[in-house]
Amino acid sequence: MPDPFTSPVETVAEIPALRKLVEAERKQNASIGFVPTMGALHAGHMSLIEAAHRDCDFVVVSIFVNPTQFGPNEDFEKYPRVVEQDLVKCHEAGADLVWLPTTEIMYPKNFSTCVTVKMLSQVLEGKTRPDHFEGVTSVVTKLLLCSLPDIAYFGAKDYQQQAIIRRMCLDLNIPVEIKTCPIVRDTDGLALSSRNAYLSEAERESALSLSRALKLAEERIHAGETDLNQLTAEMQQLISTTPLLKLDYATIVDAGTLEEISAPQPDMVALVAAYAGATRLIDNCLLSADATD
Template sequence: MSDQALETVSEISALRKLVASRRQQGATIGFVPTMGALHAGHTSLIEAADADCDFVVVSIYVNPTQFGPDEDFERYPRVLEQDLAKCAAAGANLVWTPDTSIMYPDGYSTDVTVKALSRILEGATRTNHFQGVTTIVTKLLLSCLPDIAYFGAKDFQQQAIIRRMCLDLNIPVEINTCPIIRDTDGLALSSRNAYLSAEEREAGLSLSRALRLAEEKVAAGETDIAQIKAAMQQLLNATPLLKLDYATIADPTTLEDISTVQSEMVALIAARVGTTRLIDNCQLAPAATEKT
């Protein structure tokens, strides 16, 4: 459990000095990378890190390389003072706020790519998005070198890719994926929810409704994966203002579509509501069978 007041730094050297000092004292280091505009989903990650670790670092950096040319980099919310207050309340000890000149200095020419996992689902339509994610997360992890890094399950593909990346590159950091935090109406929390009008938000609730439908069917013993997918897609396609990208059921490690029920499965949805892209997912547990 962390026990120090919040500090802020921007330089990598200052970050490393503070982390090294605490590590020499025997502290375990937890790390929560964010792009700011923090909500209860982010603070749940900080709280989880605070519960597990002695010293909690949060990074706040809006990474330009993971935004496409028609995405919302320029209007992405930047509310640092509010974020710092939330970090302190959630148990963070250090907030690292690098700028782009630090993360991508003049002459920068290196990218990190996790090939297969980055080309499907979100990667099929958001060209180079995951290359931007894996490159910046590699840089953040190697700058901080925490014991444990915390990611949210809402970005399910992202955390799967980061796990693969750390395994492949021998990055000595444990990846902890924390549960999705939802609003009272079921909408998964996202900084981009602020873009939704009241009507668009109502349409966005169809994502969590479709996931509940899949959960119910699997729990009831449905084994026809194609039928479950079709039911999800029918619900979503019938929703005004919503344009479905995909609604599928996949293996949680490979993210490949599955055709038969298996012990571990994940339902994944992406859709555009108005100009806002929403994603959501849930793990599916097949109905238990009685032993004879």
């Protein structure tokens, strides 16, 4: 960061310094909330920090663009990095400490350990981005073990990610509560994402078909639709026929196992993914067969 900039919130980079500050708060019986981010913060990220601020006495936010969750042809190099703006937003949302580790800190020389969650990582996003979730689970394990929070906050937009992290913490006995906060949308319905900044005006307009497909699913389930194969076909048709969009998937799955289902059940989630130009976007909507009552 340039010298003239004075951060409005305390920052730290090294892991020992982070742990020392967190431990000092614990000695004061403070509860610790943690929000992991890759920066380029928007209102969705801020809603997570605000939730942590409401729930916990001391809020840590990490900003780290994690290279291991990007594929070889993805946008790691151009992913937006605006740390000074992010620090201001962290302060405004109620963060007490921002952790800014470097790649060398997170992945020192000879680093060779990965965390893999099978099954849940092999479908949907895992099919298109086969190494993505291994990078996510490995870095989140490190982030949690370094910050040692009571509660960690994730956004519902990345539905599969939060499900995998829940499974990981359960399987590895990581004593952290995972709290998922609602999707934050723009006024036109587009789910907020740091990658929305890549979209042209025309691509953004086309991208609205993702939320429209989810709305279609929600309305049809509410009206009593029972043929989910037909419904998903209609979702796919809506997205694939939209100019500038390339469909990856549109499906309805079991909310816990992420397995595709053909008939309504109490806990379901509709998930969509598509490319708007070169930008890959995802979205989802929880569904319930109980809505027909």
